[in-house]
Amino acid sequence: MNPNRLERIVIIGGGTAGWMAAAALSRYLGHGNTDICLIESDEIGTIGVGEATIPPIRTFNGLLGIDESDFLRATRGTYKLGIEFVDWGRVGHRYFHPFGRYGRDIAGIDFHQLYLREQTRRSLPSIENFCMSAMAAKAGRFSQPAPTPEHPEYEFNYAYHFDASLYAAYLRRYSEHLGVRRLEGKVVDVVLDPVSGFVQAVQVAGAHRIEGELRIAFCVERSTSYDRNSFDHRGERSHDEVRDAHQSFDPDRCQGCASLDDDHRPKPGV
Numbered sequence: 088m089n090p091n092r093l094e095r096i097v098i099i100g101g102g103t104a105g106w107m108a109a110a111a112l113s114r115y116l117g118h119g120n121t122d123i124c125l126i127e128s129d130e131i132g133t134i135g136v137g138e139a140t141i142p143p144i145r146t147f148n149g150l151l152g153i154d155e156s157d158f159l160r161a162t163r164g165t166y167k168l169g170i171e172f173v174d175w176g177r178v179g180h181r182y183f184h185p186f187g188r189y190g191r192d193i194a195g196i197d198f199h200q201l202y203l204r205e206q207t208r209r210s211l212p213s214i215e216n217f218c219m220s221a222m223a224a225k226a227g228r229f230s231q232p233a234p235t236p237e238h239p240e241y242e243f244n245y246a247y248h249f250d251a252s253l254y255a256a257y258l259r260r261y262s263e264h265l266g267v268r269r270l271e272g273k274v275v276d277v278v279l280d281p282v283s284g285f286v287q288a289v290q291v292a293g294a295h296r297i298e299g300e301l302r303i304a305f306c307v308e309r310s311t312s313y314d315r316n317s318f319d320h321r322g323e324r325s326h327d328e329v330r331d332a333h334q335s336f337d338p339d340r341c342q343g344c345a346s347l348d349d350d351h352r353p354k355p356g357v
């Protein structure tokens with residue numbers, strides 16, 4: 088019997104962050120030994136805006152064993168080959184950050200180093216021309232990367248753009264199937280251990296205290312100015328609005344952290 092084994096995990100918040108944590112923990116710690124409880128408030132709801140991702144999301148979904156087609160259907164997702172930054176460095180400037188590599192390394196030297204050296208000798212086409220993801224994006228094309236390095240498509244990489252609320256709902260189904268318990272309610276207080284100062288339990292309105300050895304909070308107290316209705320038709324906000332929202336946000340009310348009580352901290356040499 089391992090005395091450091093986690094028996095109860097409490098996750099606060101059921102947006103993408105909370106359900107991603109629940110899915111990963113239930114996949115790898117579940118097996119009926121660890122009780123995982125996720126608390127979320129329907130009254131507060133989730134932010135639920137469109138989610139542009141980067142390629143590690145594929146690794147995450149892969150670790151969960153999620154079928155890509157099923158996931159894309161459920162989240163109304165699409166493939167994404169890079170990120171375009173418009174007016175980023177200066178007005179009129181654009182930069183496309185492709186997912187995937189530029190060209191091929193030669194004798195251990197990165198392609199972009201060779202490109203930059205060659206550029207000092209003669210004029211070269213844009214480096215985008217040497218990137219499969221950039222060129223496919225420009226042409227509005229997509230294919231799965233080749234499985235082996237002999238093919239240029241091997242260097243190709245991608246991510247997704249999907250509906251964040253649907254992703255959270257998808258991972259909720261996944262997690263509940265693996266035994267995660269969902270508790271609807273608003274966390275109104277946290278109980279701290281008088282000695283260590285770590286969070287010992289959380290108090291849910293109208294319910295009992297929920298205790299656990301590991302508590303992870305993914306809930307952010309949103310100011311009223313951070314309301315999704317204040318987004319413009321593109322779902323974007325001005326720099327001033329974002330700055331104001333951050334300034335009115337009280338960090339003491341955000342527990343974007345995990346706390347583990349002393350008995351369950353890794354011990355030196357263990």
Ligand SMILES: Cc1cc2nc3c(=O)[nH]c(=O)nc-3n(C[C@H](O)[C@H](O)[C@H](O)COP(=O)(O)OP(=O)(O)OC[C@H]3O[C@@H](n4cnc5c(N)ncnc54)[C@H](O)[C@@H]3O)c2cc1C
Nearest residue numbers: 100101102103104127128131132133134138139273274306
């Ligand atoms: C305009 C905009 C565009 C964005 N675009 C992108 C993007 O392209 N790519 C990207 O990766 N990210 C993007 N983000 C950020 C991303 O959407 C958010 O970081 C992410 O969706 C937040 O998920 P979350 O689970 O942390 O929070 P939320 O979805 O807000 O979920 C919070 C959860 O906590 C619960 N909760 C809160 N308080 C309590 C309480 N007291 N008791 C109980 N439960 C509580 C809520 O009920 C909810 O379940 C964008 C954000 C905005 C505003």
